[in-house]
Amino acid sequence: MQLRHVLAALPRHKLVCLLVIVEIAVAFAILCNAAFIVRERVQQMQIDTGLAEDQLIYIHNDGVGDDANAPLVARNLLALLGLGGVKSAVAMFPLPLENMSINFRPWLSPDMKLRGPSAGMVAGTPGYLDTLGVKIVQGRDFTDAEYDGLDSTTKPLSPAVIVTRDLADKLWPGQNPIGQKLWRSATREYTVVGVVQRLVRGYLRKDFVPQYTAMFAVKPVPFLSALYVMRVDPSDHDRVLREAADLLLQLNPDMLIDAQGSYADVRADYFRQDASLAWLLSMVCAAMLLVTALGIAGLANFWVQQRRRQIGIRRAIGATRGDILRYFQTENFLIVGGGIALGALLAFVLNLALMTHYELPRLPWFYLPIGALTLWSLGQLAVLGPALRAAAVPPVVATRSV
Amino acid sequence: MFGYYLDLALRSLKRNPVLTALMVLAIGLGIGASMTTLTVFHLLSSDPLQGRSGTLFYPQLDPKPPEPHELPRQLTYVDAMSLWQAHRADRQAIMVSGNVKAKGADTGARAMSLHALATTADFFPMFGVSFIHGGPWTLADDTGKARVAVVSRSAYERLFHGRDGIGQPIRVGKWDFRVIGVIEDWRPAPHFYDLDRESYGQGDDIFIPFLTSRDLADLQITGYSLECFGATTDDTHLENQPCLWLNFWVELDTPAKARDYRDFLANYSREQQAQGRFTYAGPPRIALPDVMQWLDQNGVVPSDVRLKAWIAFGFLLVCLMNTAGLLLAKFLQRTTDISVRRALGASRRQVFFQCLVEAATVGMAGGVLGLLLAWLGLWGIRRSPADYADLAHLDFGTFVVTFALSIAASLCAGLLPAWRACHIAPALQLKTT
Numbered sequence: 001m002q003l004r005h006v007l008a009a010l011p012r013h014k015l016v017c018l019l020v021i022v023e024i025a026v027a028f029a030i031l032c033n034a035a036f037i038v039r040e041r042v043q044q045m046q047i048d049t050g051l052a053e054d055q056l057i058y059i060h061n062d063g064v065g066d067d068a069n070a071p072l073v074a075r076n077l078l079a080l081l082g083l084g085g086v087k088s089a090v091a092m093f094p095l096p097l098e099n100m101s102i103n104f105r106p107w108l109s110p111d112m113k114l115r116g117p118s119a120g121m122v123a124g125t126p127g128y129l130d131t132l133g134v135k136i137v138q139g140r141d142f143t144d145a146e147y148d149g150l151d152s153t154t155k156p157l158s159p160a161v162i163v164t165r166d167l168a169d170k171l172w173p174g175q176n177p178i179g180q181k182l183w184r185s186a187t188r189e190y191t192v193v194g195v196v197q198r199l200v201r202g203y204l205r206k207d208f209v210p211q212y213t214a215m216f217a218v219k220p221v222p223f224l225s226a227l228y229v230m231r232v233d234p235s236d237h238d239r240v241l242r243e244a245a246d247l248l249l250q251l252n253p254d255m256l257i258d259a260q261g262s263y264a265d266v267r268a269d270y271f272r273q274d275a276s277l278a279w280l281l282s283m284v285c286a287a288m289l290l291v292t293a294l295g296i297a298g299l300a301n302f303w304v305q306q307r308r309r310q311i312g313i314r315r316a317i318g319a320t321r322g323d324i325l326r327y328f329q330t331e332n333f334l335i336v337g338g339g340i341a342l343g344a345l346l347a348f349v350l351n352l353a354l355m356t357h358y359e360l361p362r363l364p365w366f367y368l369p370i371g372a373l374t375l376w377s378l379g380q381l382a383v384l385g386p387a388l389r390a391a392a393v394p395p396v397v398a399t400r401s402v
Numbered sequence: 403m404f405g406y407y408l409d410l411a412l413r414s415l416k417r418n419p420v421l422t423a424l425m426v427l428a429i430g431l432g433i434g435a436s437m438t439t440l441t442v443f444h445l446l447s448s449d450p451l452q453g454r455s456g457t458l459f460y461p462q463l464d465p466k467p468p469e470p471h472e473l474p475r476q477l478t479y480v481d482a483m484s485l486w487q488a489h490r491a492d493r494q495a496i497m498v499s500g501n502v503k504a505k506g507a508d509t510g511a512r513a514m515s516l517h518a519l520a521t522t523a524d525f526f527p528m529f530g531v532s533f534i535h536g537g538p539w540t541l542a543d544d545t546g547k548a549r550v551a552v553v554s555r556s557a558y559e560r561l562f563h564g565r566d567g568i569g570q571p572i573r574v575g576k577w578d579f580r581v582i583g584v585i586e587d588w589r590p591a592p593h594f595y596d597l598d599r600e601s602y603g604q605g606d607d608i609f610i611p612f613l614t615s616r617d618l619a620d621l622q623i624t625g626y627s628l629e630c631f632g633a634t635t636d637d638t639h640l641e642n643q644p645c646l647w648l649n650f651w652v653e654l655d656t657p658a659k660a661r662d663y664r665d666f667l668a669n670y671s672r673e674q675q676a677q678g679r680f681t682y683a684g685p686p687r688i689a690l691p692d693v694m695q696w697l698d699q700n701g702v703v704p705s706d707v708r709l710k711a712w713i714a715f716g717f718l719l720v721c722l723m724n725t726a727g728l729l730l731a732k733f734l735q736r737t738t739d740i741s742v743r744r745a746l747g748a749s750r751r752q753v754f755f756q757c758l759v760e761a762a763t764v765g766m767a768g769g770v771l772g773l774l775l776a777w778l779g780l781w782g783i784r785r786s787p788a789d790y791a792d793l794a795h796l797d798f799g800t801f802v803v804t805f806a807l808s809i810a811a812s813l814c815a816g817l818l819p820a821w822r823a824c825h826i827a828p829a830l831q832l833k834t835t
Contacts, residue, residue: 019726019730026720026723030716030717030720153635153637185633254513256503272786272787274706276706276788284713288717291428294428298424299731
């Protein structure tokens, strides 16, 4: 009944309708894709590093210099441990997502024929896995005796290595990783002594698997001295950081501290571009919904003014207020529906363009119904005011000239 | 006539203040978002060395083993030195960066961390770096491994606190360097000549001769990305390691010279292939991009920035269609007005222009709002932690473009409605009322 009236009236202002349909279509296409990008980024930002993140603080500095200064590293660590609130302190390289990394592709045979995928190297002083809160799920942690120095190409001398679950599964599928060997050069052979659940490498890259990490045991040497990591209670972060920085500067008058903070800062810093994109896209989506809603409301208002006489006539010949209300709601539903139908197509095209230029994955189908529902409800909400005003038009209007 | 149209437009806009506000808001939001993102995009993708960048080239060679890979971004020591010593370009410079710890020579001075660039003498004239005191070092200083340094104005002030430092020593690491020149702070955006550094961050603070820096390998000036493709034996003394770590730029003033240099690179590669240093077979793998090609090929402008600009323009499109719809509805509602004017002798053209003036008025107001929003947006970006944050400013160009775009956009939005309005048949409309 309603539908017939609406359909009969729509072609009367087809140009405006068409404009609104195209507007909604473009808005729908952008909305779906933007929401998808935002979700992708937010998911990336929530990556599990494998660390006890809320308990870690760090101090980044220019290091102690050459090998003659190696004893200073152990002394600094001991001093940091003495601070109230510090549960443990280690020197290491690198923190996950610190934007620094040494990457290598392990060989799986001594003849250097078979090679694994790129893995990140993590090295630290005794107890560093414990400090980071990395969980060992198979085998054991390094023993104190296993921590050793580095050769002139920054490869650890200690033959023990601990790998992540995923790296172990990739290198030795279906086998017990404990006791397996890998080579970083013809002479640098390492034996797996343990497996950790997860640890993410220094930076992420499209061709890297984030959690392919190999951990090595290195004693306090200058190479590790640029980064001190401490485990403290979250409530103690600021105080301990301040005290630790003061202490280090006091012990090492020439030290330059270039960065310090909690692990949350490292993470925020690493993902700041993603955060900024997600934020901007959310703002644009919100603004677009607002503009669209206001536009629909404005147009509907117009139409109500324009059709006061017709509404009066319909009321006079028996239409109820509800009929008039539903008339405008149906009209809006149809127009927005048209926009969504066209928009689904546009969303697909836009997604294809994004896939080729920005390496975005395919838009999951469920974004379309969710987007459609959003726009439909928005449209209904926007038209409600004008429609109520239309329903309030008294039948007597029919008898007056405008 | 224009004054009259303007008066009519203002009257008409005042009659529906809410609707007018809506249109202005839509255009303003669209323009504000587009201008903010466009300003950032423009800022990040602009030519860092206007007028010069077309004559500066980056030679690329391929010393890596023949598994599939892209042409490396950096050179090995052997190749960089060979190209540098060949002197086949008008100017050529090796460069590599690192952080060094430096302090003024006076006792008690506190050490500071400086961005150091180890390079060769041609760096300064090649990139047109301007000196405020002293001057650059010479080729003789390069080959003689002189311990001389050129510092930026801000580093100079931090090192010498306003005293005359030319000829004075500064301590870099464990060694003394004599300051021979001070340059104006130079911060090309993007930092094209060394992409290891933050692309839009601060410029370099201290410049020292490349060969000197090799002598003092403990300074650790070895670039931030070091890519080794064979078995290495030493991470500090990289001269004979199979590692890519050096940047190399040449100046070639004419296209003919660029062609010749390409031939030279091809010949060099063939020689190296013949000697067995380059192990791939087939035609020489070389490239010689200029500055803008180099930036493009390395994707220096973050793809996110481009994406933001696209999305903002999509939003502007939605805003425009929104405004067009509202204008259309409005003009069509005013059919009676228009019919009366037509009946009294206004031509279609006049009605058309009158409608466009109304649209442009909305655009103008939207432009003011958009400018305000863009200014606010850029203020927000300046307060963000991005490395280009402090470069984000509203310049005069943006100002003009904002208004031009805003008025053009509103005219586009008004075109269809105006066209429809001027085709209303006056007689029919007058009859029905």
